[in-house]
Amino acid sequence: MDEPSPAPGSRTLWGLGPGPLGLALVVELTAVAVAVAGLVALPAAGQPLLLALGLTALSVVHTELATGIERVRRRASENSYFDLSSVWTFAAALLLPPGLAAVVIVLVYVHLWHRVWAPAGIPLYRHVFTTATVLLAARAAHEVVALAGGLPADPTQPGVVLAVGLAVGSYVLVNTLLVGAVIALSGPRPVLRDLFGRWDDNALEVATLCMGALAAVALASTPALVALVLPPILVLHRAVLVRQLEQEASTDAKTGLLNAAAWQTQALRVVDRARRTGSGAGVLMLDLDHFKIVNDTHGHLAGDDVLAAVAAELRAEVRSHDVVGRFGGEEFVVLLPDLPAGGTGRTELWRVAERLRDRVSRLDVGVATSGGLRTVTGLSVSIGGATVPTDGTTLDQVLTAADASLYEAKAGGRNLVRIAADAHVPSPRRPTA
Known part of the structure; x- marks a missing residue:
């Protein structure tokens, strides 16, 4: 599940801030209390102990076989990571x-820490918090299944099958809510996707839990069949890695937005669809004013923190299906599909641009410098916009018109919005990708 990211310049739990720090400590202490309470009735021997040893051994084998892939996944995904060990x-x-079950989870995550998380350079506090959320999610799933008599009572009974499905939902719900709450407290205005992850990530989590349910049924009835779980889960590792690397190739590393090539690929599809259907769309080009002063005053690493903060503001302000990208340097671009054609669309595009401009102007960014923590204030952005089909019917035409409007905004004194007028003739200046 998605995990809280460290604040700029911080790689410790204490750098998260009082809100997320307090919630993280509450979650971890609650997990410890729940685990200790369960240990009171821990069996000394018997089948449960053999099952626990078997599950721990299978997890170790799984991790060892997938160590190389998992380390790449960890390094490639700093903020969002779904753990296939949940099987x-x-x-x-x-x-x-x-x-x-708590003992097995702790052993699984201790092994993961030494073989995957620590070598990938992930902060220890994130691993501890993730372990705590899994402990609580697993306890919630156990209680749901226990209401149906538990496993291995009779997996063929409809009530047990329904209970397993509800257990999957409760596991995902508890884990998502706990992690999402810490992420919500870690940033000023997090977007919904950051809180709950993407649909495909959640689908992967549900699929992994379903494999875990099948592994449990196999262990309860025919333990040797559980070995059949390993091949598909390893293939799933590789498939997820390929998808993740493809995503990384289309993402700007400093801001998490689409890079120029990926943005243009998506924008071409939107503009082509608008031309075919006769609908409208809008493009905004944004350029941070006097950004060189930030780099010269605080350093380029602080400048990267400012770019990331501005990117977060852009994503938070626009709609979830709007396409936001970084064109390079301090220049960003936003594509808004499904706008009304004509003057109504231009007015709506201008309103969105004004909200973005105002949001950036009120932004304060904490950055780590050689002299300690500093706050960057007084940021502003100049914005130029153009619409489809008024200012062009191809992406190149609309980008050129938006760039000309951006040039007018900067020439007019900066911290301004300019939207291309009807029959606007763009200047020959082209955007720098």
């Missing part, structure tokens, strides 16, 4: 008493 933690939640 074993979820199986433990369904099969084992709560205390024994």
Whole structure:
């Protein structure tokens, strides 16, 4: 599941701030209390203990076989990461008493830390918090299945099957809400996707938990069949890695937005669709004013923090299906599909641009410098806009018109919005990608 990112210049839990720090400590202490309470009834021997040892061994084998892939995934995904080891933690939640399931989860995550997380350079506090959320999610899933008699009572009964489905939902819900709450407290205005992850990421989590349920049923009835879980989960690792690397190739590393090439690929599709259907669309080009002063005063790393903060503001202000990208340097671009054609669309585009301009002007960014923590204030952005089909029917035409409007905004004194007028003849100046 998505995890809280460290504040600029901070790689410790204490750098998160009082809000997320307090919630993280509450979650971790609650997980410890729940685990300790379960240990009171921990069985000394018998089948549960053998199942616990088997699940731990399977998780170790799984991690060792996928160590190289997982380290790449960890390095490539700083903020969003769905852990495929939940196939074993979820199986433990369904099969084992709560205390024994907690022991398995802790052992699984201790091994993950030494083999994957630590070598990938992930902060320890994130690993501890993730372990705590998994402990609580697993306990919630266990309680749901326990209401149906638990496993391995009779997996063929409809009530048990329904309970397993509800357990999957409860595991995802608890984990998502806990992590999303910390992310919400970590930033000023987080977007919905940052809080709950993308649909495909959540689908991957649900698929992994379903495999965990099948592994639990196999262990309860025919334990040797659980070996069949390993090949598909390893193939899934590679498929997820390919998708993640493709995503990284289309993402600007400093801001998390689409890079210029990926943005233009998506924008071409939107503009072509608008031309075919007769609908409207709008393009905004934004340029941070006097950004060189930030770099010269605070350093280029601080400048990167400012770019990331501005990018977050842009994503938070526009709609979820609007396409936001970084063109290079301090220049950003936003594509707004499904705007009304004509003057109504221009007016709506201007309103969005004004909201973006105002939002950036009120932005204060904490940055780490050689002299300590500093706050960058007084930022502003000049914005130029153009619409489809009024200012062009191709992406190049609309970009040229928007860039000409941006030039007018900067020439007019900066911190301004200029939208191309009807029959606007753009200047020959082209955007720098």
